[in-house]
Amino acid sequence: MLTDPTPTESGALPAAGLHRTRLAASWASPRFRLVLLGGVVLALTCGYLFTDVPGSLAFALRIRSLTVVAMLVVATAVGVSTVVFHTITQNRILTPSIMGFDAFYVLISTLIVFTSGSAAFLAFDEFTLWLVQVVVMVAFSVLLFTWLFGGKRRSIHLMLLVGIVLGTFFRSFTEWMQRMLDPLDFQVLSDAMFASLTRPDETLLALTAGLVVLGCAAVVPLLRTLDVLTLGEPAAVGLGVDHKRVVMTLFVGVSVMIAASTALVGPILFFGLIVANLAYSYAGSFRHAWTLPAAVLIGMICLLGGQLVLERLFGFGGTLSTVIDFAGGLFFLYLVLRKGAR
Template structure:
């Protein structure tokens, strides 16, 4: 009954769009315009169509990945009731690197080149999604919905996967290891258009589904017992959110590679900026901030500094420092 009441209240009274979200949207538009237009070569009085197309594809990939990671991290922190956890703790990045190592060991570099496009995206995303769903459903049933125990088991599995990946990399020849090493951090240089469309479709559907249920997410953040006492089907909602987290992290990782600490960085900024626990504000704020960080950072690296270093390395460094700072300050919730 309470769940129905929440839906009715949401339909009758909709809060106006927060000005801070409008500011973030404006910053993202400005960053996107700079990324597209800065240093764009012109030919015959018109911008180069080929360069413009490459930049547009990369821009769409940056926004898609940022949105997926921002949303997934907010949901995972809501379920775990912990502000320093991200979905990467469950071993998504470790599974991705293990898959790359296994593919190189079994099929060689030629097969890796063939699986670098849409086929590789489907394979990586499919395996990660299936593995995550098996882990979530199996552990939650055996632990009776204990999300904390599931996270602990996920940490152990992540360590095991990383150990196996390192072991396989020790057995590779230098050329094969160099190929796997390039997959250890997110790369935005060569994004397949078919894979981008698939990832964008999954991200868009997840975004619409979550925004329509923002009120239920606010109640779920109170905890299992409180949410169930208010009439929310918590177990069902929990499984739905875990499936969405698995889908978002899988498609973003399969599209560009692992980028673990981006979610922690942007959700912390979103909480500081919005000063609210309402998911109607946190979800879009986290998605916008993540997209701004990626687009503005890539613009800074490529256009202003003329560097070829990976943006993901800088983000991982800053996110790691923030993780240590949050631990020292005790801001876990």
């Protein structure tokens, strides 16, 4: 007989089932946790919109609500793309930036400044610049992907490795060009290297939001399939997942989202790692229907909180990435150490 040290009671089944339903209804349920996150986001949004208004409230609201929308777009792109990327690669310490998205963005900007000077860079039509960057980033990642994953080889790890090598190459090449720039040009360029969410161009913001929604539209129908992918490729294939087609769809969706948001506000993937891992430990479920929105909302909290600290505490004396990385990194470290101690 199959026996185990723990006694098997006939009443164990319904009791366990009851326990499950009670758990689902309690404060620990994924739904409640998500609502709580939503509440925090709402409170921070109000705090950001309505406090410390220097002049006309209507004017401040118009400017600030644009920033909030930009944050939502960025948080969605970063949260969704990082979690999906983790699931595809079966690795939770990577971010999609490993594919060289950020590096490519910096390279393109540097190339423009390097070849035609900072004046030309500043005079460059915003829409053209955005479009060029989106197209180049998506084309690059999709090319890399189809080359190393779409063919007979089908190796995600090879693709990541090539991505790292190319990303490093872009970064070195960028650095080399930056070293040759005159200090004024460099100053202008470094401003563009840090993500800035304030005063986004309205048209570009709308376009980016559209692309992010499009990316989400590719991901959302695959939520349950993503859950199965957490078991790894062999098990997922055994359960009837068309692995190649699903991963292709997800990857293209993710690329479009990241490319559009990076082109809008600058390198943004830096906090994806923190956001995704916080979402895993907070969401209370491994299911993507819960972890994805949790990641987006935690991303919103990071951005809103970071922006508040940056504006109200430091009077813009820094960059958003510094604030988020510092606070988020500390918090993340705390989480890891607490888990390790348990």
